[in-house]
Every structure is written in structure tokens, then in C-alpha cells.
Amino acid sequence: MKYLCLFLFALLFxxxxxxxxxxxxxxxxxxxxxxxxxxxxxxxxxDINGLNDIDFVIVTGDVTEMGTNNELKLAKGILSKLNKPYxxxxxxxxxxxxxSGGVNFIKEFGGDKFTFDYKGYRFIACASGxxxxxSDGHIPRDATVWLDSLLKATPKNMPIVFANHYPLDNSLDxxxxxxxxxxxxxxxxxxxxxxxxxxxxxxxxxxxxxxxxNLRAKDSIGGYNIVTMTKDSxxxxxxxxxxxxxxxxxxxxxxxxxxxxxxYERPDFSINTKYPNTKALWTYHSNANxxxxxxxxxxxxxxxxxxxxxxxxxKKTGKKVWTFKTKGAxxxxxxxxxxxxxFGSGDGTIYALNAKTGKAIWQKATANSVLGSPVxxxxxxxxxxxxxxxxALDVKTGKEIWAFNGVEGSIVGKPLIYQGKIIFGSxxxxxxxxxxxxxxxxxxxxxxxxxxxxxxxxxxxxxxKGIVYIAAPDRYLTAIDASNGSTLWRNKEATxxxxxxxxxxxxxxxxxxMQDEIVAYKAQAQDPGVLWRLNxxxxxxxxxxxxxxxxxxVFFGTKNGVIYAIDPKQKTTVWAHKIDNSMVNTVNVxxxxxxxxxxxxxxxxxxEVASS
Numbered sequence: 001m002k003y004l005c006l007f008l009f010a011l012l013f014x015x016x017x018x019x020x021x022x023x024x025x026x027x028x029x030x031x032x033x034x035x036x037x038x039x040x041x042x043x044x045x046x047d048i049n050g051l052n053d054i055d056f057v058i059v060t061g062d063v064t065e066m067g068t069n070n071e072l073k074l075a076k077g078i079l080s081k082l083n084k085p086y087x088x089x090x091x092x093x094x095x096x097x098x099x100s101g102g103v104n105f106i107k108e109f110g111g112d113k114f115t116f117d118y119k120g121y122r123f124i125a126c127a128s129g130x131x132x133x134x135s136d137g138h139i140p141r142d143a144t145v146w147l148d149s150l151l152k153a154t155p156k157n158m159p160i161v162f163a164n165h166y167p168l169d170n171s172l173d174x175x176x177x178x179x180x181x182x183x184x185x186x187x188x189x190x191x192x193x194x195x196x197x198x199x200x201x202x203x204x205x206x207x208x209x210x211x212x213x214n215l216r217a218k219d220s221i222g223g224y225n226i227v228t229m230t231k232d233s234x235x236x237x238x239x240x241x242x243x244x245x246x247x248x249x250x251x252x253x254x255x256x257x258x259x260x261x262x263x264y265e266r267p268d269f270s271i272n273t274k275y276p277n278t279k280a281l282w283t284y285h286s287n288a289n290x291x292x293x294x295x296x297x298x299x300x301x302x303x304x305x306x307x308x309x310x311x312x313x314x315k316k317t318g319k320k321v322w323t324f325k326t327k328g329a330x331x332x333x334x335x336x337x338x339x340x341x342x343f344g345s346g347d348g349t350i351y352a353l354n355a356k357t358g359k360a361i362w363q364k365a366t367a368n369s370v371l372g373s374p375v376x377x378x379x380x381x382x383x384x385x386x387x388x389x390x391x392a393l394d395v396k397t398g399k400e401i402w403a404f405n406g407v408e409g410s411i412v413g414k415p416l417i418y419q420g421k422i423i424f425g426s427x428x429x430x431x432x433x434x435x436x437x438x439x440x441x442x443x444x445x446x447x448x449x450x451x452x453x454x455x456x457x458x459x460x461x462x463x464x465k466g467i468v469y470i471a472a473p474d475r476y477l478t479a480i481d482a483s484n485g486s487t488l489w490r491n492k493e494a495t496x497x498x499x500x501x502x503x504x505x506x507x508x509x510x511x512x513x514m515q516d517e518i519v520a521y522k523a524q525a526q527d528p529g530v531l532w533r534l535n536x537x538x539x540x541x542x543x544x545x546x547x548x549x550x551x552x553x554v555f556f557g558t559k560n561g562v563i564y565a566i567d568p569k570q571k572t573t574v575w576a577h578k579i580d581n582s583m584v585n586t587v588n589v590x591x592x593x594x595x596x597x598x599x600x601x602x603x604x605x606x607x608e609v610a611s612s
Contacts, residue, residue, distance in 0.1 A: 020119040020231075021228075021230050021231065022118065022119050023053050023054050023055060023228050023229070024055055024056050024057065024227050024229075025048050025054050025056075025057040025226055025227075026057075026060070026191055026224060026225040026236070027044060027048075027057060027058070027059045027060075027211075028165075028193030028211045028213065028214065028224075029193045029194070029196055029213035029214060030044075030059070030062065030075065030215070031063075031064065031213070031214075031215055032064045032065065032071050033065030033066055033068065033074070036222070037215060038074060038078065040214050040215055040216055040222035041075070041078050041079075041214060041222075042078055042081075043242075044223075044224055044241055045078055045079065045081050045082055046241065047239070047242065048082060048084065049082065049083045051226075055084065056084055056118070057082060057086035058086070058087050058123070058191070059086060059089070060091070060163050060164065060191060060192060060193040060211065061089050061093075061094065061128070061164075061165030061194070062090075062092065062094060062165065062213075063075045063090065063093075063094055063105075064093060064094050065093055066093065066097045066098075067090075067093060067095060067096070067097050067098030067099065067100075067105070068098075068099055069099060069100065069104050072094075072104050073108065075108075076109065087116065087125065088109050088114070089112060089113060089114065089126065089127050089128075089164070090165070091128065091165035091166075092128070092130060092137060092166075095131045095132070096129065096133070096134065097452070097453070099368065099369060099371070099386040100329075100346055100371075100386060101131060101132050101306070101329040101331045101371050102127075102131055102306070102329055102346075103328045103329055103369055112127035113125055113126050113127055113143055115150055121159050121160070121161055121188070121229070122154055122160050123160075123163065124147070124150065125162070125164065126139050126143040126144075126146075126163075126164055126178070127139070127143055127165075128140075128166045129600070130583065130600065131291055131329070131600070132412055133291055133543060133600070134473070134543060134544060135173070135542070135543045135559050135582070135583040135600060136170075136171060136173040136582075137165070137173065138172060138173050138174060138289070138582055138583070138601065139164070139174055139177060139178055140288065140289050140306060141285075141286065141287065141288050141305075141602040142287060142289070142307055144174070144177050144178075145287050147181060148181070151182075154185060156185060159188045160188060161188055161190070161191070162182055162187060162189075162190040162191075163190065163191050163192070164178065164190065165192060165193050165194055166192060166194050167192050167194065167195070167201060167203065167210060168190055168192070168201075168203040168204075169203060173560065173582045173583070174581060174582060174601060176264075176266055179203055183206065183257070183259040186257050187206050188207075188252075188254050189207045189208060189209065189252050190206055190208040191208065191209050191210075191211060192208065192209075192210050192211070193210065193211055194210070195210045196213035196215070196217070197210065197213075198210065198211060198225070198249055198250070200250050204262075204264045205257075205260045206257075207252045209225075209236055209250055209252070211224070211225045211236075212225065221240050221241055221242075221243075222241065223238055223239060223240040223241070224238075224239055225237065225239065226239050226245055229254075230254075231254075232253065232254050232255070233251055233252065233253055234252045234254060235248040235250070236250035236251075237249065267581040271562065271576050271577070271578050272578055274576070275576055275577060277610045278565075278575045278576075278577045278608075278609050278610075279607070279608060279610070280605050280606065280607055281318075281594075281608045282316075282606050283318065283579070283603060283604070283605045284318045284320075285601075285602055285603050285604075286303075286309075286311060286602035286603075286604065287305070287307065287309075287602065288309070288602055289305060289600050289601065289602055290303055290305050290306075290598040290599065290600070290601075290603070290604060291306065291331050291583075291585060291600055292304055292331055292332060292334070292343075292585060292598070293333040293373075293585050294334075294596055294604055295333070295334045295341060296588060296596055297336035297341065297355045298355060299316070299321075300312040300313065300314065300321055300355060300356065301313045301314075301315050301606070302334055302336070303333075303334065303598060304326075304332065304334065304343060304345070305330060306330070306331075308325055308328050308330060308346070308347065309323055309325055310323065310324040310325075310330065310334075310341075310343070310351075310353065311323050312355075315606070318604075318606065322357060322358035323358065324353055324358045324360070326345040326347050327346075328347030328348065328349075328369060330343060330345050330346065332344035332373050332374065332383070333373040333585075334373075334374075335373070335376050337376045337381065338395070340352045340354065340355060341354075341355040342376070342381050342395070343374065344371060344373075345369070345370060346369040346370070346371065347369070348365060348367065348368055348369055348370060348387075349363050349366065349370065350364040350366065350370055350374075350383060350385075350391075363398065364391075364393060366385050366387050366389065367387040367389075368385055368386040368387035368388075368410075369385065370384075370386070371410060371411065371412045372384035372411040372413060372415075373414040373415075374414075375416075376395060377417050379394065379395050379396070380393065380394065380395060381393050381394075381395050382422050383415075384411030384424055385410070385411060386410035388405055388406070388407045389403050389407060390411065390415075390432070390434065391404075392436075392439060402438060403439060404434050404439040404441065407426050407428060407430075409428025409430075409452065409455060409457070410426060410427050410428075411425075411426045411427075411457070412457050413459060415461075416461040416462065416463060418468065418482060419463075419466070419482055419483075420435065421433045421435065421442055421482070423463075423468060424461075425455065425456035425457050425458075425459050425470070426456075426457055427455045427457040428452065428455065429446045429447075429449065429450075429452055430445065431445040431446070431456045431459070431461070431468075432444045433468075433485060442485070445480055447474050447478065453473060454472060455473070458473075458498050459472055459498055459500075460546050460586075462500060462502040462506075462509065464502070464506040464523040465525075466481065466482050466483060467479050467481065467482060467524075468480045468481075468482045469500060469509050470500070471496040471497060473497055473498060475495040476490040476491060477490070477491045477492075477494075477496050477509065477511055479525070489525075489526065489527035491521070491527050491529065493519075493530050494517065494519040495514050496511030496513055496514075496519065497512075497513075497514055497544070498544035499511065499512035499541075499543070499544055499545050499546060499547065500512070500546065501546050501556070502549070503549050503568070504549050504550070506523065507522065507523050508520050508521070508522065508523065508531070508568070509521045509522075510547040510554055512541060512547060512556055514540065514541055515539070515541065516535050516537055516538060516541075517534060517536065518533070518534045518547070518556075519532070519534075520532050520533075532571060534568075534571045534572075536564055536573055538562060539560070540559075541559055543557075543559040543584070545557050545558075545583075545587070546586040549568070550592055551591060551592025552569070552592070553565045553566065553567055553568075553574055553592060554566050554568050555595060557585065557586070557597060558584060559582075559584075561578050561579055561580035561581045561582055561584060561599055562578045562584070563576065563577050563578075563579065563595060564576045565609075575609065579597060579599060579603060579605045580599040582599045582603075584597055584599055585597070585598050593608065593609045593610075593611075594606065594607070594609070595607040595609075
């Protein structure tokens with residue numbers, strides 16, 4: 001026992017001795033691609049290069065404005081001018097609108113998470129989405145799996161500094177997965193960006209610092225933070241390029257971390273007790289994010305994840321049947337056609353697999369990531385990618401029937417087949433209608449916004465009697481003449497954002513608002529106004545997921561992992577069930593009693609509703 005105590009004391013002493021003084025630059029929210037992002041980052045890089053006492057640089061996300069391949073290359077080129085090592089993670093602007101689904105961030109910078117040891121400290125950083133969809137921040141499922149293995153190999157008393165783009169609070173839907181893990185170790189402090197301002201925080205006893213954006217904003221010059229580590233304290237100072245460093249605005253004492261006994265907010269699943277007839281038949285947790293709707297064919301449930309794996313589960317047990325590996329993240333919801341399942345991948349390939357065995361039947365290579373979801377009809381499959389092309393392929397062979405190469409921006413949504421046209425949106429501000437037989441452009445529509453973030457990209461159009469309906473991020477429900485693309489009416493009464501649906505007889509358009517309500521409109525050529533509203537009580541809501549009517553009920557998911565079924569005639573909630581605390585993708589309603597759902601955190605769940 002005496003020798004064990006001496007050993008533990010020596011180990012603790014070694015970490016204390018090795019924790020020496022040093023400085024690093026803390027840069028965040030550079031937004032290359034915004035009006036001043038490139039110039040501001042160039043100035044900061046030149047400024048850091050002129051400082052001889054900086055050991056390394058940490059960049060905590062939102063490196064680019066829209067995550068485009070060109071923006072990433074530009075940012076990489078600027079950061080490569082640093083004469084010091086730098087460590088970098090993405091933010092929501094790098095992933096949420098990314099034309100590669102985050103694949104090219106990893107290609108450019110070598111990864112989307114990092115760890116390194118420096119003078120006795122272990123620095124750990126995770127990516128944080130959302131990925132390809134609007135949602136809350138989210139530490140990817142594969143990052144939490146990685147964090148588990150990394151922490152397991154970390155001595156309990158080794159001092160840790162944690163970096164993330166988001167604050168470790170409920171702006172991340174799974175903040176607790178980070179804090180619960182870190183509090184078991186000797187976490188010293190955390191750093192983050194996202195808020196664009198210097199700000200002190202304390203996350204469940206973990207001291208933390210948000211850094212200012214590198215953008216100049218209303219100033220004439222941007223800026224960053226210099227972080228000074230001493231034996232017992234860490235200091236944060238603002239530094240503007242070419243100017244003297246300002247006095248420390250933040251000081252944190254460095255000491256052995258001891259968690260407090262307070263109870264902190266955690267996700268509440270009590271809603272499930274209110275509707276006991278709805279239960280999970282099975283739940284499967286993938287090792288990576290699932291940001292697509294699983295398909296169901298034969299005895300298999302099939303979906304892809306953000307590590308590029310396609311997984312097939314037995315419909316009765318949820319047990320894995322087969323897997324198939326692609327070389328890029330999958331955000332494309334697969335479509336089942338006969339004995340095939342077809343989808344796109346971030347590796348730039350469209351795949352057709354045997355749905356029963358997972359064997360590759362054909363592959364179609366393209367010049368960029370394929371994040372769009374396919375639809376199939378009359379022996380053809382239709383799908384858009386990030387290479388400015390929308391394609392029609394032969395279902396059996398993958399042979400290209402036609403390709404329209406005039407798309408601006410990346411395609412991430414699911415198209416609509418209607419009246420001899422294929423209709424889809426992109427992050428290039430437009431909704432397109434192509435001749436389904438030739439691929440010729442019939443019309444294209446935009447909502448008048450120059451800002452690409454208002455593009456009708458994640459919309460899934462619906463149509464009735466010659467009118468196409470969409471709701472873009474501008475929060476208008478819009479009716480468009482299907483024959484020529486002219487705007488018939490736009491309604492913003494209810495602030496519906498991207499999430500709409502259609503009644504079984506197509507005469508009613510449903511919308512999910514950004515606060516608590518489901519609304520309905522008559523499908524007609526004149527602005528009908530809101531027909532009715534139902535306060536479901538789901539709270540603030542901004543994730544794009546369609547409303548599906550089947551067997552008399554309307555089904556939809558929310559950003560906080562709850563799936564609802566409402567009765568549109570009685571205007572009541574039939575049931576609700578929480579399966580996770582992250583975004584629910586558009587649900588696959590098998591029938592009125594069975595719903596297949598997936599979440600951003602990689603949970604795939606088969607819900608079964610018992611007769612009351």
C-alpha cells in the first residue's frame with residue numbers, strides 16, 4: 001500500500017510538473033466566403049506569424065460561410081500560411097449547408113476532430129453539426145464513440161482542455177453526452193465559438209470561454225484571443241491584427257476538477273407514459289449519425305450513416321442483417337425499387353444494392369458528393385447531386401438516360417414527380433422543373449432572396465390540381481403554377497419552415513410551424529389563409545421533416561426527438577413518443593399502427609401502436 005501511494009503521488013506530481021507555461025492563439029468563426037471573411041483571416045494569420053511566443057493555433061469552427069468546396073480550399077490555403085501548427089474543427093456553417101456533407105472538410109483538414117498532448121495537458125476537440133439539415137447543434141454520434149475510447153485511455157488526473165464549436169449547453173441537443181463524460185476526468189476548461197462574442201461560461205461546473213468571431217463585424221478590423229497558460233491559471237486576451245494585445249478579460253483557476261452534487265437538466269421522456277399504447281418494438285443505435293429516412297422492403301429496414309455505412313436490419317428484431325461500406329457520408333434517403341435499394345453517397349457515387357443481401361449491383365460515379373434523395377418511376381430513378389447535375393438513370397443498369405447540368409448549388413432534398421415533370425430545389429436559390437422524359441428545363445423559380453440560406457433546398461414539394469406547394473426557409477408557404485413556375489400566392493401567417501405535407505385526398509396542405517402548432521390550408525389557386533391551427537405543444541421547432549397522413553392521422557417528428565400522431569379532423573393529439581433528444585428525420589409510416597423513424601444521433605426505431 002505504501003508503494004502504491006508513492007506511485008500515485010509521483011504520477012500526480014508528474015502531471016503537475018509537466019503542466020508548464022505556454023501560449024496559443026484561439027481563433028473562431030472566420031466565415032471565409034462572407035464579405036470580409038477572407039481578408040480578416042489573412043490579417044489574423046499574418047498577425048499570428050509575427051508573434052514569437054505562440055506555440056500553436058486552435059480554430060473552433062464556422063471556418064467557412066456555407067461549407068462549399070471552394071470556400072474550404074480557400075480557407076485551407078490561408079491557414080496553411082501559418083508558421084505554427086494549427087488544429088481545427090468544423091462548425092454548423094461548415095456542415096449544415098455543406099455540398100459534401102462534411103466529407104470535404106475532412107479531406108482538406110485531415111479530420112473533423114482532434115486530440116494532442118502539450119506540456120502535460122490533453123487537448124480534445126469534437127465536431128458539432130447539424131449536418132445537411134437545419135437543427136440544433138449536435139456532437140456527432142461517431143465523435144461520442146471516439147470520445148469514449150479516447151477518455152478510456154486518458155489518466156484520470158491528466159488535465160484536459162476541451163474544444164467545440166457550440167457552447168456545452170442546450171444549444172447542443174446532446175450537450176450532456178460531453179459534460180457527463182468530461183466531468184469524470186480532470187477537465188480544466190472548455191473553449192467554443194458560435195456566439196461571435198467573448199463570453200465567460202460555466203457548464204455544470206466546467207469553466208468555459210466563448211471566443212469572439214474573427215470577423216470585423218462593425219469594426220474596421222477583426223480579432224482573436226491569445227490564451228496564456230500558467231502553472232495555476234489561464235488568461236484570455238483579445239488581439240486585433242497589428243494592434244497591441246488587450247488586457248486579460250477572462251481568468252480561470254487551474255486545479256483538479258471535482259464535480260459538484262447538483263442535479264442538472266436532462267432530456268425528459270415522461271411524455272411516453274402519457275401514451276402507453278405506443279412503444280418501441282426495437283431500437284438500434286448506429287455508430288454514426290443517421291440523417292435520412294430508412295426504407296423498408298421485404299424483411300429489411302435499410303438506411304445509411306455519416307461514416308458511409310449502409311446498414312440493413314431485420315424488421316422484426318432490429319438485428320443487423322448486412323452492411324455495405326461507401327467512401328463518404330450518406331444523407332440520401334434510400335429508395336426501394338423491386339429487389340434493389342438505391343441511394344447517393346458523399347463519395348460522389350450513386351449505388352444500387354441488392355436489398356436482400358447488400359451486394360452491389362451497379363454504381364454510377366459523379367464529379368461531386370450526392371446528398372439528394374432519389375425517387376423512382378417507370379423503370380427510371382431520378383436523383384440530384386452537388387456537381388450541378390440532376391440525373392435520370394435506368395433502374396436496372398444505372399445507365400444515364402439524361403442529365404441536366406444547369407443546377408446552381410447543391411441538391412439535398414427529395415424531388416416530386418408531377419404532370420410529366422420532375423421538380424426539386426437546391427442551395428442555389430432556385431426550384432427547378434424539368435421535363436421528366438428529356439431533362440430539359442421547363443421553368444425555374446426563386447423567392448427573390450439573394451441570400452443562399454433562404455434557398456428552397458430542403459423542401460419536399462407537394463402538388464394538387466396544377467399547383468405546386470413548398471415552404472422554404474423564408475417561412476412562406478408558396479403556391480406555384482406547375483405549368484410555368486409563376487407564383488400564385490405566398491402566405492406567412494403561420495411561419496411554416498420547410499416542413500409541409502398533404503392530406504390523403506390531396507385537398508389540404510399541412511404545415512409545421514416554428515412554435516407549437518400544426519396548421520392547415522386549402523389547396524387552391526387563391527391564398528386561402530390558414531384553415532385551422534392545432535397547438536400540439538412541441539415548442540420551438542426548425543427541423544425540416546415532412547408531415548405524412550395515413551389511416552386518418554398525420555405523423556411527424558421534431559427537433560427534440562418526439563414523434564407525434566394527430567387527428568386532423570378532431571384536431572387532437574392521438575399519441576406522442578420520444579425516441580431521442582436529437583432531430584427526427586421524416587418518418588416512414590408503414591401503416592396506422594407502425595412507424596419507422598431515425599434520428600440525427602443514429603437511432604433507428606420501429607414504433608408499434610397497440611389498440612386501445
